[in-house]
Amino acid sequence: MVTAIGTRFDGVMLDDIRTLALLAATMTTGLMAGYFGLYAHTIMPGLKSAGDHVFIASFQALDRAIINPWFMVSGFLGSLVFTAAATALSLGSEQRSLLPWAAGALVLYLVAFVTTIAVHLPLNDALKAAGPPDRITDLAGVRAAFDETRWVRWNVLRTLTTSVAFVCLAWSLVLQGRLAG
Template identity: 30%
Template sequence: MVIAVAGSGLMAGLFFVFSFSVMDALAQMPTSEGMKAMQLINRTILNPVFLSVFFGTALACMLVTIISAWQRPPEYGLAVAGACAYLFGGFMVTAVFNVPLNNALDKLPLDAPESNHEWNRYLRLWTRWNHFRTAACILACVLLAIGLT
């Protein structure tokens, strides 16, 4: 449970920073520079530390759900709701929406005629889904923390 709380809090913070500073900064850059920076960020973030926290939190949340449903401790409903908020709102949104957008951006040449349009589309969609996963991870952290007490 502690790992699930800490991990969802870490992911909430990471997503929050992107939603309210990084993406705005990238949007202010010339298209090719902003795209290149985001391509590098997307490649660099796939490191053992990030992947351990991202996947480890999902695993911890699955265990919290299974153990809580089985043992039914006090406040187990909040723990399960928090775990599900991370699994569906943080983990699955990343896998289903943000990662495919990242992969499409990575394939786009910086100097292609359609780059400006695609970059603006990427910024809009990626940030919208990032706001959602930020809120989901904050909710997960709060509910898991309450469930922990």
């Protein structure tokens, strides 16, 4: 069959593209689950016991460092794009049994994505906007306004949703393998 872009796809080639999309979605979603999990079980508990100056300086440094092309492509945006592609490639295919798993992973990742934009980014940006910790006169007030408890609580949601999305995508790969074999 000839597509609008003029490339010929037969059943095998489409299956290969779907498998690659599923692999990329699984890998990037797994990376995001690990990233959110690392914050949940190591970074935030470690920073919780730090003094206000150390907490603010460390969190600001981490937040500045995370905004980079590698993180955006290999995880945060990559997971969304690859999972959406895997879901779309399962529509109307002979392997439609993949669709609920890929779509479920997409919905779960969207929850984490929206949570990041709606909750975490505003909190992170407000902490950065406070300026360098050496120039902040009320470190305790800035830290309290950051609302660590809220940040952590919503991060647990991101950790859970991306972890379950990862499982859904891994199961999609198992099903893809069974259907191809």
